[in-house]
Amino acid sequence: MRRKVYVEGSSSDIRVPFASVELSDGNDPVRLYDTSGPGSEPEKGLPPLRAPWVSGRTQLASARAGVVTPEMEFVAIRENVPAELVRAEIAAGRAVLPANRNHPESEPMIIGSRFLVKVNANIGTSAVTSSVAEEVEKLTWATRWGADTVMDLSTGPRIHETREAIIRNSPVPIGTVPIYQALEKVKGDPVKLTWELFRDTIIEQAEQGVDYMTIHAGVLLPYVPLAADRVTGIVSRGGSIMAAWCLAHHEENFLYTNFDEMCRIFADYDITFSLGDGLRPGSIADANDEAQFAELRTLGELTHRAWEHDVQVMVEGPGHVPMHKIKENVDLQVELCGGAPFYTLGPLTTDIAPAYDHITSAIGAAMIGMFGTAMLCYVTPKEHLGLPDKDDVKAGMIAYKIAAHAADLAKGHPGAQEWDDALSKARFEFRWEDQFELALDPETARAYHDETLPASAAKTAHFCSMCGPKFCSMKISHELKAQGMGQKSQEFVASGGRVYVPLPVVPAHSG
Ligand code: IRN
């Protein structure tokens, strides 16, 4: 059984949620990170838990002044790490705690390479499909499956209203790409965009409580021609809008030229920059090219500029990248952006599997997470094909939670392996119910098992239908254990038996 539990901090209003998985046979419960929030009726919204903590300083300014804010204490408990580590990583710019003053409903979380790898889920209406209620349902659904942040990428009508409903009901930070709404305001013609109109749009969204915003300020005029010979050109929506504007006016990107003013607005609300990768590769052929890395150098420059304003920054990354070119992306980003958290879209490790891009990209996501990427933007099976529905959101979330946890294990995050160990033990001891409850997706695990062995007696049986009763390796292992595996092997060795035959020695190659 899963139950929500709270761990209290130094003051009684710091209550950190966890999902406690209660196990049978006297096994200790396992405490899991929980993003599902307190739950509410969509018309009322969530309680404003952070309201008493909101101060005039950004989290970065507080961290630099040596102050551990209640939000920092909250995430330290959540991550099972010292509060001082949280403060120091934020102060150094290596982690961000996205929390707009006007989004007090959010439960604090942290994004940085020293912490658990996070997953973002994208939702949002488009001109063709979806309603406000459906989007709130998708938000709740995404956080139920572990989304650490959600981006509202709505376009089309009722953007403001959809976003309001999402923010008021969101226990996780909400991100947006404000250029999408700005483009709606000029009826879809990028040439008509202006800095003033864009500025009003970010203020409108800031007032509502958007916690982080994707800003494509690195798409500079001289970089646009670098994408001309690519197989897939510019695939970023925001990137293509800004490239169109730059070319039409033959002027430098107004997000770049007004960056300092934007920083002052972001500081007022404590909004975190997510510097957009408008020139990310959209195909294996375009990975790691000059357009992509030229933009990354500019994102590095902008990172340092935002820090001067006490504004938190993360940096977006690709895209489509084959496995052997992934590490170079992380190494360069860390170097150029002073260790600011990297937030990548996959990357997709091959282009051949439309309808399965949650898998092609989860492979890249696991790798890039292991190398230090702090947050992974999920990709759903509908990528390149259509707007994801609820089933797609779940498939994308599960694929990405696997990638993120695999990376946490590889990085040795404190406590990450406890979950695996508890599940392995339940599996070995044939505690089927415990195995289901500990599963990332309990419902599907249980359903698959019950397809062939639905009887309740099968829940304690020492086999499943994969191998049947006679061929279950775990059952045979139990019998070996009962016979004293150690003693048997000693007898075997004493009688001259060998399991591993040493390899013959071959002389080394000379040339
Ligand atoms: C993440 C990393 N690189 C891109 N992303 C996400 O992709 C970004 O945060 C946004 O949610 C989505 C679409 O961005 P573009 O296509 O406007 O760049």
Ligand code: FE2
């Ligand atoms: Fe793509």
